[in-house]
Amino acid sequence: MRQRSSAEHRDLCALAPELSESLVAWWEVHGRKDPALKPWMFRADGRWPAPEEALDPYGIWIAEVMLQQTQLAVVLPYWRRWMEVLPTVEALAAASLDQVRLQWQGLGYYSRARRLHDAAQTLETQRWPRSLEGWTALPGIGRTTAASILSSVFNDPLPILDGNVKRVLARLKAHPRPPARDDALFWSWSEALLDPLRPRDFNQALMDLGATVCTPRQPSCTLCPWRLHCVAYAAGDPNRWPVTDASKPLPFQVIGVGVVVNAAGEVLIDQRLEEGLLGGMWEFPGGKQEVGEAIEATIARELREELAIEVQVGEQLIALDHAYSHKKLRFVVHLCRWIAGEPKPLASQQVCWVKPQSLSDYPFPAANARMIAALIDHLRADTLSQLS
Ligand code: SF4
Structure with a gap:
């Protein structure tokens, strides 16, 4: 298995520049680069940021936590309402936990709201963290959320690996095991593919590909920029990936x-x-x-x-x-x-x-x-x- 993994990794590294370029080119035309869809990714003057420009960490932090386990279309109205009622980290820190939960009501996974409130107590007294370690030290922030925040806000060259990205990569390589069992390998693929000059754009493109083209059921492979290199597509039935462990019926x-x-x-x-x-x-x-x-x-x-x-x-x-x-x-x-x-x-x-x-x-x-x-x-x- 280790031999197979290192061969998979070598193949992917060899193709990485081409895959990265084709993905960002696809995203420039078809990505969700729209202030109506991702307002937190735009500057106050309505522009998508240039590589050297930073964005407001507060709105992106809130969006990234809302997007954990939840789709963009569901998150969007919640995020807009939240930013009206709790527009700054100071406002969030000063609000009661019930006020915060009211803003979260209906989004599910309610511990996220409490952790945002807890983290705001820390963040209002310090500068925004500039490292993965600084972000993951906050409650409710794992490696992929931290990397997504840092690449979105500061254009830091950090790979991401959420559920969408795992699905895309598992199909790209037709990986024979559930992604959760090969976490390190999947992180190394995401890192190998990352465009070092445009990490913000690349990570957004990867998320958009997973959310709009390489969807959980019936991926739209004919629209995919990675079709020619995708092993699952070549196998004829991409729905077979990612491989999953047999799930037990829910009690x-x-x-x-x-x-x-x-x-x-x-x-x-x-x-x-x-x-x-x-x-x-x-x-x-x-x-x-x-x-x-x-x-x-x-x-x-x-x-x-x-x-x-x-x-x-x-x-x-x-x-x-x-x-x-x-x-x-x-x-x-x-x-x-x-x-x-x-x-x-x-x-x-x-x-x-x-x-x-x-x-x-x-x-x-x-x-x-x-x-x-x-x-x-x-x-x-x-x-x-x-x-x-
Ligand atoms: S070709 Fe199909 S299965 Fe492969 S990455 Fe693209 S959308 Fe996903």
């Missing part, structure tokens, strides 16, 4: 959720613990259904165990499925009437009663946002039926 769980209403018409929400999935986000309380348990019993039990309250479980409000990267959940949500017990945060950071119209002041994960919409619809229908 499935049913979660009973209670939207508990008190006599004042307020609903009960709790804030998840900081550590773990969706850390620090607010949600309606609930928990896993046990084998053989009716969902109404699940909800009553979970609210007793986690909040020390007694409720009467009423009609179903909504049922919805939601997939995370490591599990699939079905939420079955019932309206509940609060009967007894002062709510206590036995398994959360805090609990509070909130008027339904004030729920938008709290950051909720995506599945809970759909529950809120169902609740608001239900209350509106209820009001209309009382009026008629």
Whole structure:
């Protein structure tokens, strides 16, 4: 295997100047070099920067963290809103964590928001880092994000290796193993290909190729500048790469959720613990259904165990499925009437009663946002039926 890897590496190094040149030439015409798509990559006067010009690190740092695990089209409106509300590192450092999470609501992988907020506390007291080590010392920044920030901001000659780049390189070489098992080799390929005179442009071109041409399913090989050298294309079925380890089916769980209403018409929400999935986000309380348990019993039990309250479980409000990267959940949500017990945060950071119209002041994960919409619809229908 080592012999094969070094032969692959030699082949790629020999072709690197030609591949690099053809990729940047393709990008000049077809890349996403558009202020409407990547505003953080443009100077204040609306120009793409010349090699010797630097860009504002703040906007690029925020964009790069948002782009981890998330596509450009999804990130763009979030980034614009963020830059209006939190336009500087000082504004981010001074904001509360809930304000920051509100800006992040719906983007997923919520620990990224907390880490940005943590990093801002450090960055407001120092100059922007000028090295990989300086950036990776910050929370939530790995090697590829750091390299992407430095090459974008300062045109530093640093290779990148995100999921898109791994896919393109795995296909280019028809690599026989999952990229994650050969990380060092893939980094060496990205480094060999990097245009030392235009690293900013080259890295943007590589990302654009992965996002728009060499896509996960059905790559558009006829439009690809690397087609003539691509081993996966020559093999006739590029979809066979990257090779993956056989994946296990995702575990499935049913979660009973209670939207508990008190006599004042307020609903009960709790804030998840900081550590773990969706850390620090607010949600309606609930928990896993046990084998053989009716969902109404699940909800009553979970609210007793986690909040020390007694409720009467009423009609179903909504049922919805939601997939995370490591599990699939079905939420079955019932309206509940609060009967007894002062709510206590036995398994959360805090609990509070909130008027339904004030729920938008709290950051909720995506599945809970759909529950809120169902609740608001239900209350509106209820009001209309009382009026008629
Ligand atoms: S030829 Fe096809 S598979 Fe190969 S790098 Fe280009 S788009 Fe990807």
